[in-house]
Amino acid sequence: MTDTSNIREHMEVIGADGVHVGTIDGVEGDRIKLTKKDSGAEIEGAEGAHAGHHHYISTGLVAEVEGDQVRLSATAANVAGFIEEE
Template sequence: MISAEQIREHMEVRAADGTHVGTVDHLDGTTRIKLTKMDSEDGKHHLIPIDWVDHVDAHVHLSKNARDVRMQWATIN
């Protein structure tokens, strides 16, 4: 299981297919990652569950492909 302490601000988030889907703004509690709105096509923050994280190295790698991530993430202003 991934530990939230492994995830740092400004880390790139990549989908399982290698596509860039965002940049970590900060952790939203202990269960979600808030992505920066500056790096978002719609200019909004998006939240993804830590459960989607497959592994962390220099980047946060997700277990879902980019299409699924974008269809299922939560959007906030």
Template sequence: MISADQIREHMEVLAQDGAHVGTVDHMDGESRIKLTKNDSPDGQHHYIPLDWVDHVDQHVHLSKNADDVRKDWSSMN
């Protein structure tokens, strides 16, 4: 399982299909990744659960494709 301490600020987040879905702002607790709003299509922060992370190297790689990530992520309203 992926640990929250493997996720670092400014890491690129890639969907399973290789598409860029965001940049890590920081970990929000131990179970959610907060993405930067500057790199968001709608200018908002979005959150993705740590459970979606497949593996981490120099990037955060997700186990979902980009369309599903954008459909299912939560937003800060």
């Protein structure tokens, strides 16, 4: 498992394919909390399942932390199936 102690707020999360997944709002336990902006919750007129809450990704999906990026072991499309909502 990758050391996740270097993960910090405002880092970009990218899939194994290099596609943007989100921006980190913080780490809560073994989950990365993404900003609401990346869930569509702060987009004017946002509604539906993604409006008004954060999304979370398990730190178990982290492949590497380098510079200002957190690269995941799954592609962005596959990560969508692992995202938790609250």
